[in-house]
Every structure is written in structure tokens, then in C-alpha cells.
Amino acid sequence: MTLQVGLGQREGRYLLEPEALALVKAAGLPVIEHRTARSAEEAVSAAGQLGYPVALKVVSREIVHKSDADGVQLDVRDAAAVSAAYRRVMDGAARHHAGARMDGVLVCRMARPGVEVILGLTRDPQFGPALMFGLGGIFVELYRDVAFRLVPISERDATEMIREIKGFPLLLATRGRQARDLATVVRCLLTLSRLAESRAEIDALDLNPVILYDEGCVVVDAKVFLAGGDGRS
Amino acid sequence: MRVHPDNLSAIFTPTSVAVIGASTSPEKLGFQILKNIRDAGFKGPIYPVNPKATSILDLRCYPSIAAVDGAPELAVIIVPASTVPATLAACGAKGVKGAIVISGGFSESGPEGEALQRQALEVARDHKIRMVGPNCQGVNNPYHGLCASWPLLTMRGSIAVVSQSGTVAAALMDWAAQEGIGVSALVSMGNRADVDEADLIEYFDGDAQTRAMALYIEGVKNGPRFLAAARRATKPIVVLKPGRTEKGRQAAESHTKSLAGRDEIYQGAFRQFGICRAETLHELYDFSKALAYLRRPPGRKVLFVTSSGGCGVLAADVAAGEGLDVAPLPEAVATQLRSFLPRHFVVNNPLDLTGDATAKLYKDVIAVARGSFDIVTVIFGDPIIGASEVIDRNNPELVVFLGGAEVEREEGRRLHARGVPVFPTPERGMRALAQLARFGKPGERACQ
Structure with a gap:
């Protein structure tokens, strides 16, 4: 998402999205089903478990505005598309944030x-x-x-x-x-x-x-x- | 953080006052304030302090606070900023319990001034002196003949004015005096080194003369204390807080060094803590006036009785937009009204009595329809002689008066003198009524 509504400019530490989702879920809020994948194969397997369509999002502490960096792929509908989407996410992140540390890709069920x-x-x-x-x-x-x-x-x-x-x-x-x-x-x-x-x-x-x-x-x-x-x- | 939680009586109802920095030059504040204290009719001893004068305004003048032959309870201080801490110390030694520091040159003027302000506060606390200011326009308590402020205003009423701007405070009191409704007190807080809005909400909530509080603040001094005071308060609080825009926020921060904060969070806090928010200076005045002098209607059903068709429309439009219920006249009431109203009248809500309206007609109509509504908005849109007699002073309706020239001014004066607020336009009246319906103290009369 491109706009942080509740947030001003902040120092401090930003949780990775899987960590953030886990925190929110533990607090008792309903959270979208998701898996973290570190390869295209893992992403395909995660998507198979979750059920299609899915969304893929880059996971990196250094990338807050994911969609600005091609870091979000929505409505991905089959295994081949998941593989392709995984590469697009990683390439996009590498292109926009050269040298940024990647912690994989979050595969979410599309709500x-x-x-x-x-x-x-x-x-x-x-x-x-x-x-x-x-x-x-x-x-x-x-x-x-x-x-x-x-x-x-x-x-x-x-x-x-x-x-x-x-x-x-x-x-x-x-x-x-x-x-x-x-x-x-x-x-x-x-x-x-x-x-x-x-x-x-x-x-x-x-x-x-x-x-x-x-x-x-x-x-x-x-x-x-x-x-x-x-x-x- | 309250070091000494004693009340503020030394500031509002002192038995005696020293004016330190009293001046012989009529253009100086040190002269004007002394004169205003005297002319407002302060009953106790007044001690001007000025080493270069022997008498000012026929009052014996003292070279120092130490030389005063008595123990002034309040000191009004108008001396250069650098000498304020020492002056406070001398006041403390003399037994002074309250101080109003008019002088500027403190936190508003940079780091040096900030250090000076901290020093002044420390001295005040060490001597258990409660302090208003510095950098303020003073305090006015018309019930105590204490106008330690300017301009000279003495009209007594029921609204307590608390402000971070001296001019805003003076303007409200001036308007209230013009209309003959007055205020219960005025405080220009200035830099709020010690006394702040939380203290004053607490004080005025316990003050017998105050029925509503009007606050102009650019930012609260202490969020939790302010909210705690607002939550405990039993009287309506109206706040005008600018800073909706980034430019406004910046201007506020440079004016009073207030941490203006995010407006939308203030907005949420005001709603959560039952604080009525005004958007303009006029609204701050109007809302406070309505909340101080009118009771909350038991519901939202409003009847408009007007001599002006156009003003009835304007009022109904704003009222409906504000969530008030412009309900139709019940058929039985309409029938009864038709039995004595001229044929050409449209018996409806708004009920337009046309330019032929007389005070008696208003009275008769209201008597018939009153029971079917929670409140009646009475719009006098012509020079209606005896208009003030239409309104029951013990249970006033919301009155709007315009287009009545000299008769309007005379009847308006009479209404205000009886404690019935009059609003100058239908829109202002209806905005005030909407606040009354939400924040007013409950009345006794119920819709039948």
C-alpha cells in the first residue's frame, strides 16, 4: 500500500510483514492465510496449500512501500503464474532497491x-x-x-x-x-x-x-x- | 505535575493587590492595569510599586514590594523579564500567594527566555505562589472588581473565558459586555508556566458564577491532565483550537510554543471526552452563550415560529443539516392554530406569522404548539415591540432577532438582562442549538 495513514515519519524498527501479521493474529484479529516462501518452488507449493488465487508480496526490512517496487503481485491464478510472479517480485525489488536484503516472498490467499x-x-x-x-x-x-x-x-x-x-x-x-x-x-x-x-x-x-x-x-x-x-x- | 494543589483564590479573589511595575505614563500597561483595577471597583487595598514614583492615580506608591506596609495576596507583575524571578522571590518573602506575570520575554522569545521562565517557575514554586503567565494579558474577575487586565470591562455573567490569546479573551468579554450578558471571569494564560487550562477547568467547575467555559487553546499543556479535568467537569466546555491545516499548526507553534499536535487526534479526544468544539471565534462565543444560558432540550424536535419566511427557511435548513428534527405540526395543533390565525397563513413548520406578527400573536401560537415540541426557535425578523415579553425567562426558547433595528436592540437588551441569550442570525442560532442538544445541561421541561 502506498499510504501509511496512521503513521508519521518514524525511526525505530519496522517488523517484517509475516511478523506483523503474526503479532496481529496473536492479539486476536482475523488475518489472511499466508505462507512465507524463499524460492519459486516454495511459492508454488504454498499457493497450492492456500488455494488460488493468491497474492505475492516481497518481504524485506528495507522495502516499506512494496507496490512502488513491483513488490506486489495480485490475483495470481496458477502454478506457472506463481513462478513468474515470484521472479517479477524479486527482480523488481532488486531493481528498485539494489543490494536490499530479501527475506523471501509472502504468499497470501486473495481475500x-x-x-x-x-x-x-x-x-x-x-x-x-x-x-x-x-x-x-x-x-x-x-x-x-x-x-x-x-x-x-x-x-x-x-x-x-x-x-x-x-x-x-x-x-x-x-x-x-x-x-x-x-x-x-x-x-x-x-x-x-x-x-x-x-x-x-x-x-x-x-x-x-x-x-x-x-x-x-x-x-x-x-x-x-x-x-x-x-x-x- | 502539581507541586502545590492549593486553589487559585489568591488569583481570582484576593483581599489585596500589589501592582509591581506600576507606571505614571498613561500609555504604559503598568498604568492602565493599575487604573483598571481601581476603576473596576476593587474593594481591598491596592499597592502600586515603582521606585521612581511616590503616588500614582492618587494611590500611595511603594519603592519595592518589601516596603509595602501590608501583605498583598496577589501581585500583578509588569517589569522587565530579567527581573521577574527576583521580583517573585521578593513577593514570596512578603507572603504573596498569587502572581499574574504580564511581562513578555520568556519562552516565546528563545532559549534565554525559556531559561528565565524555568527560573521564575522554580521561584514561584519554592514560595508556593500560583502564577498566571508570563507573557499574558492578565485576569479579570468582575464579581470581585478585579480587572487586572485590559481593556476595562466589568460586566458580570456566567461564561468563564480561558485563553492562550489575550485578544481572543478580551474580544469575547467585550462582546458579552456589549450584549449585556457578561462573563464570570477571564484568564489570559500566556505561556502557562504554572497555571494552565486543566487547573482552570477545575477551578471554574467549582466556581459558583460559572455555567459554561469558553477555551481558546492552540495546544494543551499536558494532555492527560487536560482530559482528566474535562472528564471530571460537570459544566459544558467549549474549545476553539486552530491548527486544522499545516500552516495553522506551524503558526500556533511559533505563537505560543504549543505542541499543536495532530488535529484529528484532538478532534477524537474532544468527542471522546464530551468537549464541544467551535470552529470560529463567533462559534466559541455563541456556543458558550447557549450552553451557559439555556438548558438542553429533552429531544431534537424543534418548531420554528418566525415573522420572516426567509429566516424560517434558513433556520430550518441549518437545523436539519445539524441533525435537529424539523417535525411537522401535529394535525390537532394545526387545527387549533387555524381557528385563530388569519386565513392566508400557511400553518406549517416553520410557522410564518409574516410581517403582521405581534408579540401577542407569538405568545398565543407558542402556547398552543409548545407541548408538541422539545424546543421552539423564536425568530423575530421585524421590529416587534414587546418581543422580550414573549420569552419565559425561567425556561427560555432559542431566540433569533434580526431586521428589527432600534426595537431589536432594545428588546435584545431586555432579553439579555433577563438572562435570555439572543442570536443574531438563524444560522448562528441553529448551530448553537445543535451544540445545546448535544452538550447542554439537561432542562426539566419534557415534550408532552
């Missing part, structure tokens, strides 16, 4: 379509940890349609955050479509609030996007920054 939302955690110098909720894509990039609350949040705060964004009607039932699962967003926000309280070393966290369905949701991309050694945690 089925839903509404893209963003959940985030940031630390404000005045107020401490704050949670963010917004709609993904153009809503956040162009309109910055996001809502914040300070940690810890209550269930009511979470509900108000969701209702506060201008794009809220897009989450409601319309003709021929059910309402999105807002209760699950509330649960995710409360989970993140607890995570922010228990893990002070997390300086910032961006779940962008989280795909939201009529029932449930799934975290597709996670970025986690740990506080640097400057005592900012």
Missing part, C-alpha cells in the same frame, strides 16, 4: 471482495496511544475520512468512531446488499485498544486494508513499527 477499511494505532506526543478507523482507498487517500479515539476506548467510542466517518453510509444496507459487519469492527478496535495498552513498544500499527464483509473481516496487510531505542515507547 474475496468486500469493503476496504483501515484500522490503525499511533502514539500522540500529548495524548499517548490513539486508534484510527477509516474507509480504505480513495476515502482515506483523497478525503482523509478517518476518525480517532484515545486508548483505552469503550465499546461506545468504537461505535462512534465508525459512525463518525463521512463514508459511514457505505457500510449500511442498501438495495440488494446487506449491511457490513459493524460489530466485528467494534471488536477489532477494542482488541487493538487492549494491544496498545499491553504492548507499549508498538509505536504505530497500520492494518490497511482490512476487508469487511457482511459477516466478519480479514486483515490483508499489516505494518507494525516498534519504538526506536530513544525511549519513545
Whole structure:
């Protein structure tokens, strides 16, 4: 993803995506099924286990903006395409970040379509940890349609955050479509609030996007920054 | 971090005041402040301190604070920044308990000033002096005849004004005085070395005269303390905080050295902690006025009674956009109204009484329709004599008055004198009503 919504410019340590996903999953959030592959063969095998279509993403501590470096291949539909995609990802990364250390490729099951939302955690110098909720894509990039609350949040705060964004009607039932699962967003926000309280070393966290369905949701991309050694945690 | 949690009574209700740096030149602040304290009717002894004068404004002048033959409770300090720490120390030795440091040249002016400010704060703390400022426009408590500020304003009311800008504070109090509603107190916080918005929220929440607080802040001094004070407060708090844009944020940081922070996080915190946010100076005034003088309607059903069709439309439009419920008149009410209203009137909501409207007609109409709505917005759009008699002072409706020239000004004065706020345009009135519906103290009257 090209925009880090909850994050400012940060020093400190950036977790590899498999580590970030593992952290988020351990906290109790639903995370897209994934495997890490270190060769084209491993990628094909992982894709076979996960089921097609899949997405491939470069894993490197030195590449934060993966799609800028051809580091993301979406909707890959068979074994031959996975091999080709693996090479494209590695070549692209090598081309854009010569000498960058590669930690393989993340193979993810493609999430089925839903509404893209963003959940985030940031630390404000005045107020401490704050949670963010917004709609993904153009809503956040162009309109910055996001809502914040300070940690810890209550269930009511979470509900108000969701209702506060201008794009809220897009989450409601319309003709021929059910309402999105807002209760699950509330649960995710409360989970993140607890995570922010228990893990002070997390300086910032961006779940962008989280795909939201009529029932449930799934975290597709996670970025986690740990506080640097400057005592900012 | 509170070193001495004693209250701020020495600053707001001192028994005696020393003005250190009192001046004989009428153009100097040291003269104006002394004069304002005297002219506002301060009852206790006033001690001007100036080594070069023997008397100022017919008040005996002292060469130093040490030479004062009494123990002033409050010191207002208008001396060069470099001498402020020593002046505070001398105040401490004399038993002064509160200080208002007007002088600039502290943290707003660079590293040297910052060091001086730290030093001044240390001295104040060592001597258990609570300090407002430095670099501020002072304190005005009209209930105590204490105008340790400028300009001279004395009108008493129910809004406490707390500001990081002296001019913003003065403008609010000036408007309130013009309208005859006044304020409960004014504090220009300046650099907030000691006393900050959290202290003042706490103080005014316990102040008997204050019914709402109007804050202008460019950034809070201490996030957690501010939020804790806001959470504990039982009175409505309205905040104007600029810095929505990057340029505004930068300007704020250079003005008051406030860490302006990310606006969207402030926005979230305000919502989470029940703080009413104003977007403009007018809104800060309007919202505080509504929250101080009106009670929260039990629901959102609003009836418009107007003599101006256009203003009824403007009001209904803004009200609906703000989430208020512009509900139709119940048929029984409409029927009853038709029984005495002229035939050509459209009996609807807004209810347009046209340019023929009289105070009596307003009264009759409201009496019939009142019970079916949570609040009535009464728009006087013409010179309606006796308009002020229409409004029940014990349970006022939201009043908008415009287009009434001298009659409007006279009736408006009467309304304000009775504690009924009047709003100058339908839009401003409706924005204020929307805040009242969210943040107001609950009223007693329920929709029947």
C-alpha cells in the first residue's frame, strides 16, 4: 500500500510483514492465510496449500512501500503464474532497491471482495496511544475520512468512531446488499485498544486494508513499527 | 505535575493587590492595569510599586514590594523579564500567594527566555505562589472588581473565558459586555508556566458564577491532565483550537510554543471526552452563550415560529443539516392554530406569522404548539415591540432577532438582562442549538 495513514515519519524498527501479521493474529484479529516462501518452488507449493488465487508480496526490512517496487503481485491464478510472479517480485525489488536484503516472498490467499477499511494505532506526543478507523482507498487517500479515539476506548467510542466517518453510509444496507459487519469492527478496535495498552513498544500499527464483509473481516496487510531505542515507547 | 494543589483564590479573589511595575505614563500597561483595577471597583487595598514614583492615580506608591506596609495576596507583575524571578522571590518573602506575570520575554522569545521562565517557575514554586503567565494579558474577575487586565470591562455573567490569546479573551468579554450578558471571569494564560487550562477547568467547575467555559487553546499543556479535568467537569466546555491545516499548526507553534499536535487526534479526544468544539471565534462565543444560558432540550424536535419566511427557511435548513428534527405540526395543533390565525397563513413548520406578527400573536401560537415540541426557535425578523415579553425567562426558547433595528436592540437588551441569550442570525442560532442538544445541561421541561 502506498499510504501509511496512521503513521508519521518514524525511526525505530519496522517488523517484517509475516511478523506483523503474526503479532496481529496473536492479539486476536482475523488475518489472511499466508505462507512465507524463499524460492519459486516454495511459492508454488504454498499457493497450492492456500488455494488460488493468491497474492505475492516481497518481504524485506528495507522495502516499506512494496507496490512502488513491483513488490506486489495480485490475483495470481496458477502454478506457472506463481513462478513468474515470484521472479517479477524479486527482480523488481532488486531493481528498485539494489543490494536490499530479501527475506523471501509472502504468499497470501486473495481475500474475496468486500469493503476496504483501515484500522490503525499511533502514539500522540500529548495524548499517548490513539486508534484510527477509516474507509480504505480513495476515502482515506483523497478525503482523509478517518476518525480517532484515545486508548483505552469503550465499546461506545468504537461505535462512534465508525459512525463518525463521512463514508459511514457505505457500510449500511442498501438495495440488494446487506449491511457490513459493524460489530466485528467494534471488536477489532477494542482488541487493538487492549494491544496498545499491553504492548507499549508498538509505536504505530497500520492494518490497511482490512476487508469487511457482511459477516466478519480479514486483515490483508499489516505494518507494525516498534519504538526506536530513544525511549519513545 | 502539581507541586502545590492549593486553589487559585489568591488569583481570582484576593483581599489585596500589589501592582509591581506600576507606571505614571498613561500609555504604559503598568498604568492602565493599575487604573483598571481601581476603576473596576476593587474593594481591598491596592499597592502600586515603582521606585521612581511616590503616588500614582492618587494611590500611595511603594519603592519595592518589601516596603509595602501590608501583605498583598496577589501581585500583578509588569517589569522587565530579567527581573521577574527576583521580583517573585521578593513577593514570596512578603507572603504573596498569587502572581499574574504580564511581562513578555520568556519562552516565546528563545532559549534565554525559556531559561528565565524555568527560573521564575522554580521561584514561584519554592514560595508556593500560583502564577498566571508570563507573557499574558492578565485576569479579570468582575464579581470581585478585579480587572487586572485590559481593556476595562466589568460586566458580570456566567461564561468563564480561558485563553492562550489575550485578544481572543478580551474580544469575547467585550462582546458579552456589549450584549449585556457578561462573563464570570477571564484568564489570559500566556505561556502557562504554572497555571494552565486543566487547573482552570477545575477551578471554574467549582466556581459558583460559572455555567459554561469558553477555551481558546492552540495546544494543551499536558494532555492527560487536560482530559482528566474535562472528564471530571460537570459544566459544558467549549474549545476553539486552530491548527486544522499545516500552516495553522506551524503558526500556533511559533505563537505560543504549543505542541499543536495532530488535529484529528484532538478532534477524537474532544468527542471522546464530551468537549464541544467551535470552529470560529463567533462559534466559541455563541456556543458558550447557549450552553451557559439555556438548558438542553429533552429531544431534537424543534418548531420554528418566525415573522420572516426567509429566516424560517434558513433556520430550518441549518437545523436539519445539524441533525435537529424539523417535525411537522401535529394535525390537532394545526387545527387549533387555524381557528385563530388569519386565513392566508400557511400553518406549517416553520410557522410564518409574516410581517403582521405581534408579540401577542407569538405568545398565543407558542402556547398552543409548545407541548408538541422539545424546543421552539423564536425568530423575530421585524421590529416587534414587546418581543422580550414573549420569552419565559425561567425556561427560555432559542431566540433569533434580526431586521428589527432600534426595537431589536432594545428588546435584545431586555432579553439579555433577563438572562435570555439572543442570536443574531438563524444560522448562528441553529448551530448553537445543535451544540445545546448535544452538550447542554439537561432542562426539566419534557415534550408532552
